[in-house]
Amino acid sequence: MSQARKQVKKKFNPAVLFRKQIFIPIAALLLLAIFNLIADPSFYKITLGYNSAGDPVLSGYLMTILDYGSELAILAIGMTLVTAASGGQDISVGAAIAIAGSVILRVLCGTDSRPDHMQAPVIVAFLIACVVAMLFGAFNGALVAYFKIQPMVATLILFTAGRSIAAWINNNELPIISDPSFAVYGGFIPGIPIPTPFFIAMVCVIITMLILKFTNLGLYTQSVGINESSSKLNGLDPAFIKFLSFVLLGLCVAVAGLIKVSRLSSINYSVIAKDIEMDAILAVALGGNSLGGGKFNMTASILGAYVIQFLTTTLYKFNVQSDALPAYKAVVVIVLVVLSTPKAREFMGKIAKSLKGSERSVA
Amino acid sequence: MQEKSVLEMRKIYKSFPGVKALQGVDFTLREGEIHALMGENGAGKSTLIKVLTGVYSKDEGDIHIKGHENAVAIHSPQDAQKIGISTVYQEITLCPNLSVAENMFIGRDGGIMQNWKKMNADADKILESLGIPAKSTQQLASCSLAVQQMVAIARAVDMECKVLILDEPTSSLDEHEVQKLFGLMRDLKKKGVGIIFVTHFLDQVYEVCDRITVLRDGQLVGEYEIKDLPRVKLVAKMLGKEMDDMSDIKSSEKPYEAKEKTQPVFEAEQLVSDAGIKPFDFHIEKGEVNGFTGLLGSGRSECVRAIFGADRVLGGTVKKNGKQIKINKPIDAMRNGIAYLPEDRKVDGIVGDLSVRENIILALQVMKGFFKPFTKAEQYAFADEYIKALSIKTASADTPVKSLSGGNQQKVILARWLLTHPDYLILDEPTRGIDVGTKVDIQKLVLKLASEGMSVTFISSETDEMLRTCSRLIVMRDRRVVGELKEDELTQNKIMSTIAGGESK
Amino acid sequence: MTEKKKAGFRIQDMTDTNLLLAITIIVFFLMYIGAMVFQGKGFLKAQTFFNILNANASLIITACGMSLVMITGGIDISVGGVAALVSMCCAVYLDFKGGNVFGAVLISLGIGLAFGIVQGLLVAYLDIQPFIVSLAGMFFARGMTTIVNTAPFNVANEEFIAVKETRITVPGFGTVNKLGKYVPAYVEIGVIVALLVVIILFCLLRWSRLGRGFYAVGGNSQSALMLGINVRRTRFLSHLICSLLAGIGGFVYFLHVGSGSASHAMGMEMNAIASSIIGGTMLTGGVGNIIGTFFGVLSLSTIQNIVSSAGLDQAWWTGITIAAMLCIFLIVQSVVMARKKKALK
Structure with a gap:
């Protein structure tokens, strides 16, 4: 009797689906997708047009999501690692993006704030920004890992100072790069109609997946996040792993910074990447990862990032003012988070079970 | 309820996803006795205790307590405290950031305000009478683990309880402290308190306990007077099989x-x-x-x-x-x-x-x-x-x-x-x-x-x-x-x- | 036993809370005296100090609430948003709906309570991480502020202006100006409210059973449960009180600036957290003190004042100095606590 029941369980059990981590972002995505389909199917229209330079570009809300979700996805990668290893979040990523962006512009502009030509190759500027962002990541990481300060608090420092530092790097001037080749990273590669940031994000995702597959980063990070002292006795260096996660987040920040400044070809210190830390943290949470650290699911986080962007874009589409946007986002987020609590999931599992039960009794 | 018993648990069922932790367990505690609750890990001792202290809610069954006509409902540790069940757990369940005195008195009935002077004086009196080397105003985290465990015991003892549960309290105590605890248990027994004692140390069971209840795989094996159950039999009951003598271990390997x-x-x-x-x-x-x-x-x-x-x-x-x-x-x-x-x-x-x-x-x-x-x-x-x-x-x-x-x-x-x-x-x-x-x-x-x-x-x-x-x-x-x-x-x-x-x- | 007590002062005998409080107060006084010596005139005047109080009364109130939540082991980053929403709602109510000040106060309390109840329920009874809940709370409050009224505006309601302009003179601290006229030192109504909040909250945390419950839950919530404390209710109340104080703080802020705007109280949550930390509250919970928080706010704002009066008025300097100060405090705290732990071993 019990064996027979076990077999049925193996075949199909909707309750299992609800318990799967990736269920949360997928369900959210489906909900949003269906909502848009009902409200206005034109949401899914994609048109091929030409931009001012005469290159073909695809446009439409879906493209916007792919485009603007990219920075978020890249940040979500780093944020997931930091969350898993340290059990806390880095709230300074927005400020750090401002710093990285500022560094890139500073290097490209040289001494002049409005040069006709870039004074250095973009790759050099980017690499320097990487180093700077990783240094700031290392600063956060050192506070967390070696001084044992809670991540939220430790990164509060850079959060407070970051934008000021970014402004100071460029003497509070507003550099503008007029060279169109710089705009490629946040726009379109001539001849390719899909936005570049999406490709950059995909490259980052693929690299991350390869790293997770061919190194022990995942195992070590989770192990440290779950039980630090046990990890130490197994020969791991928990402090270093936490530190490393923050440095890696720094790298993600630099990439996101490049995209951000490239979009504008300029920078606004107080506005650039504003509140992006909140979106990135939400992406991790939406991915069903515990914000208390430990086990993580990278795919779910990345998917979570695009879901957040999906939501943002949907709201824009319905003419929600950009300042009022957060209110709607908040409601959606709370609904999602409430749905993902164990209590709610248990409840849904029960419903699924009873549905199944009634089916059987009918049969 | 039988006369002289302070606590009766009847047909307690509790299951977790995939596990039937308790299957119709009965347990009776008499007034003024020390009752050992024995069983292997996973036998259901902890679950039974957590049901009794309101940490878990039972699926089925009744709990009767002396002085309450009907079966009592225990939904939280507060409820348990209120009806006179106090507990000392194996892990120290005190707050390290509070003072020793606060740890002894917090969460117990009293007014809205906290009278520090009286509380510290009361705490010092208890600490002294039990010979615990701690000051009432000391932060708990600054005490050794053994002292912390003694504070937890002091708290439980002071609570005028009818039922005292000691869930492996001796694992962080040394021999001297264990003896002190046993002395305390005997005093309480004289006052009519029923004590449930959970431990892995067989010596300790035979030293202080009057009766033994054995659980295995979530089921009741039996309830015995201590004199009717020699060690070997107890172990056999716990394991569910006759065990080869442990002293053979050494000779079996060259x-x-x-x-x-x-x-x-x-x-x-x-x-x-x-x-x-x-x-x-x-x-x-x-x-x-x-x-x-x-x-x-x-x-x-x-x-x-x-x-x-x-x-x-x-x-x-x-x-x-x-x-x-x-x-x-x-x-x-x-x-x-x-x-x-x-x-x-x-x-x-x-x-x-x-x-x-x-x-x-x-x-x-x-x-x-x-x-x-x-x-x-x-x-x-x-x-x-x-x-x-x-x-x-x-x-x-x-x-x-x-x-x-x-x-x-x-x-x-x-x-x-x-x-x-x-x-x-x-x-x-x-x-x-x-x-x-x-x-x-x-x-x-x-x-x-x-x-x-x-x-x-x-x-x-x-x-x-x-x-x-x-x-x-x-x-x-x-x-x-x-x-x-x-x-x-x-x-x-x-x-x-x-x-x-x-x-x- | 008594001999041991008199054996002299040992750092490891101090509770964590008192130790961090002592550090905070000492640092604040050193800093203020330093400012008096090196910056001179401005800081010698009592009114400078009172102005710091006037400008930061709202921060004191919200920081107190923040400390309470942090002691209980949570966090609430929605306080700035709630304050902004309160300012805008009160402004609209007073100017467009012809309301009175009493009504505005009720609105503030109502908004605070509403946020507190919802966030408290989500955190305490559905076990959602407080950071996420209050993040959503912050988004919601900021967004709602814009929805209530997009453009910022100054309130012209006469009754309100009268209350706003009310100055309470502090006897004994006045100065004589160049014309030889005696200028009394004053504080605004908000400061009185803030001081009341500090006193009430201090008493609550120190002498009430509920208050000690906050510490117990923050120290170890599992243990607190076993000790018979209603952990969920305690958590709920901590968020409720924090949001309520954010509402009151929002009204005091509104009273100080006299306008409603969606960009009001920007970053207040971070300042409140920073003040709490400087004041010796630990984000891990269980350790903290309201008096410390009060001095934390004063330290934070004194630094800001020193920076701006030193002529470094570019915006970035404030950010950098506060960050540097926070950094130093955090490291000092972390080192002191580690030392203490070691001394115990």
């Missing part, structure tokens, strides 16, 4: 015989760490089982932690097979073929959310390196091999290790270290808080490994376990090595007198 006199596998000279131990010398031969013994806090764990590099090593030299090596971090020790099973399974041992498989491969994986992960197939092969070899009871290799019972968790950690194929294995309290069956398994395994040539250091609070397994004992007192016993000297009395020191006895 000791390892060195072909020629070789250098010690591991040697330490004047080793000292930052954990507050005095420098000590140590050596172990191939195929030898030795042990550190001493009271809790005497520094036995700190010694092995220093050997493994778990605490910061401040000085001394260590040699492996005669060659001088440096051990600063655990990874250094691991690379030199040393493995260490830590004292506290939950805090230092398992990585709870990870699967059994990941827990087993962790140490070997770390030794292999960051850039060389095992393939999934290799991982499963390793895991399956050791799950079988150590007969670890788990649903699958992918089950999170935290959902296993204590004894099986311990086996997983043991598997982790055996997988690294060490020449020198350190086991710090491998048998603490696990069921009798697994205890025997582990002791047998130790002797088997030694007979195959592995050197093992075995630490246990239970002297008879050490006597059964070790051929040499290093005795510690006050964080210093005070003696070494071997061959004929290995008797209970000799150990006791060495631990106690020359002047006493």
